[in-house]
Amino acid sequence: MIYYRSTRDIKAAYDRITSAEAIKKGLADDGGLYVPEKYPTITDELFDTLLKMDYTDRAACILSLFLEDYDRKALAAAAREAYSEERFTGTGHAGPAPVVSLSDNINVIELWHGPTSAFKDMALQIMPRLLSLALAMTGEKRLAHILVATSGDTGKAALEGYRDVDGVKITVFYPVDGVSRMQKLQMQTTYGSNVNVVAVRGNFDDAQNGVKAIFSDRALAEKAEGQGFFFGSANSINWGRLAPQIVYYVSSYCDLVRSGKIRRGDKVNICVPTGNFGNIFAAYIAKLMGLPVKRLIVASNSNNVLTDFIATGIYNRTREFKKTISPSMDILISSNLERLLFTIGGAPLTDVLMDSLRSFGMYKAPDNLMELLRKDFSGYYLTESETEECIRKTFEEKGYLVDTHTAVALGCAEKFISGTGDTTPLLVASTASPFKFAPAVSKALGLEKTDDDLQCMNRLAEYTGCRIPDPLSGVFGREIRFTETIDPDEMPEIPFRSR
Ligand SMILES: *Cc1c(COP(=O)(O)O)cnc(C)c1O
Secondary structure (H helix, E strand, C coil): CCCEEECCCCCCCCCCECHHHHHHHCECCCCCEEEECCCCCCCHHHHHHHHHCCHHHHHHHHHHHHCCCCCHHHHHHHHHHHCCCCCCCCCCCCCCCCEEECCCCEEEEECCCCCCCECCHHHHCCHHHHHHHHHHHCCCCCEEEEEEECCCHHHHHHHHHHCCCCCEEEEEEEECCCCCHHHHHHHHCCCCCCEEEEEECCCHHHHHHHHHHHHCCHHHHHHHHHCCEEEEECCCCCHHHHHHHHHHHHHHHHHHHHCCCCCCCCCEEEEEECCCCHHHHHHHHHHHCCCCEEEEEEEECCCCHHHHHHHHCEEECCCCCCCCCCHHHCCCCCCCHHHHHHHHHCHHHHHHHHHHHHHHCEEECCHHHHHHHHHHEEEEECCHHHHHHHHHHHHHHHCCCCCHHHHHHHHHHHHHHHHHCCCCCEEEEECECHHHHHHHHHHHCCCCCCCCHHHHHHHHHHHHCCCCCHHHHCCCCCCCCCCCEECHHHHHHHHHCCC
16 A cells, blocks of 8 residues: 655654545645655566556546555546546547657657646546545545645646535635636636635735645634634645546547557656646656656756756755746746655655745755755756747747646747757647637747736637637636735735635
């Protein structure tokens, strides 16, 4: 059985819990993140099995390796519901995460065919089901109140995943000027009787720190307890978010083998547009499990704190926060990096580094840790104009339309290839539909500016011949249900208000 422990558990195995408990708790009591004590291996035999399966069965199979306390049939049912053709649309028979080849060695995994047209659906469609099962498995009587801080896409994806799920309520906090108009509209118009959406004055880190502060406040936990609920998370710090993300890296590797693009056992490089470091950490886990992955390329926008970290070993968040056209990556504290520090450096070191980050806004990782880290990871970033240029070039040269986040990854992949000469087949994670960021994508293509989002999407569709995903065209004309804006220090009161 695989147990979970905190990245800051310096005493080791003092707080060793099952996966159901880890998913229910989210964050450990010591402020650390839960990680599995060991990683299961993809044996030749298992790979044979996975190769023959469709996405849903691969998901159930891989999840069951990590969630050993769960009933296998229940996991299979959860995967079947989560990744149904009803929820992931427009891919024909290619499953929820089709792989598209742009050239001989560049392949894109499209992770945005779900209900909110961004990759977070891949995890957030199944995570609420994993939580529901965990509540039942642990005999939980209280209601789970899920708190989410979002830089845009997580919020809507969580709302779609949790709305009208029994035994759960959800509140989403977003930075008032830190999300796109489309993202804001998507959240404000969410259906569901158990959802709340609140704007916070500040940036994403303010919202995220506010949520973290609620989670670590004993008095608030007791107050909640008295009212029959407890706080849970859906952010990528929750293991239930991370585990489903491992699946698409393994699955797309299988797809590349099946389509003859690579041979079994061939290495691939993986490039991921990175914010909170969850998505790329899932790719790293796939590598730890034995998937033939050579290098992981961390792609950043001009909030290039991770690029600098990989280059220098110094993580320094005390820098100007930049608003970019890839807002889901506008992050100065990449929470899941803590899991990588733990995996390479262990709990005592992680604890010290995280303490330094909290106190001084920075830390310097030891050279031997950085050496190990650089064996697997490379870091690149793209400026705003480079991102626009990449969107234009990719469309003009390949006839392929990408959103701003995917463009950052494609551009970084190109820098990696020209910088290293490494032409190993590349898997690039495409994290959002281009229509989700239609104004920025249109501008990059040189289309005329318009303030009307719907008109903007329509014009982009006309110009490119690409189809607008139904979930995006659907938000216009819906009732706006949530308009409240608060200061960060008001956040703790929100879950206690009845709504
Ligand atoms: C969340 C998000 C990212 C960043 O993913 P992390 O797991 O936070 O690194 C990238 N692109 C899009 C479109 C996103 O929504």
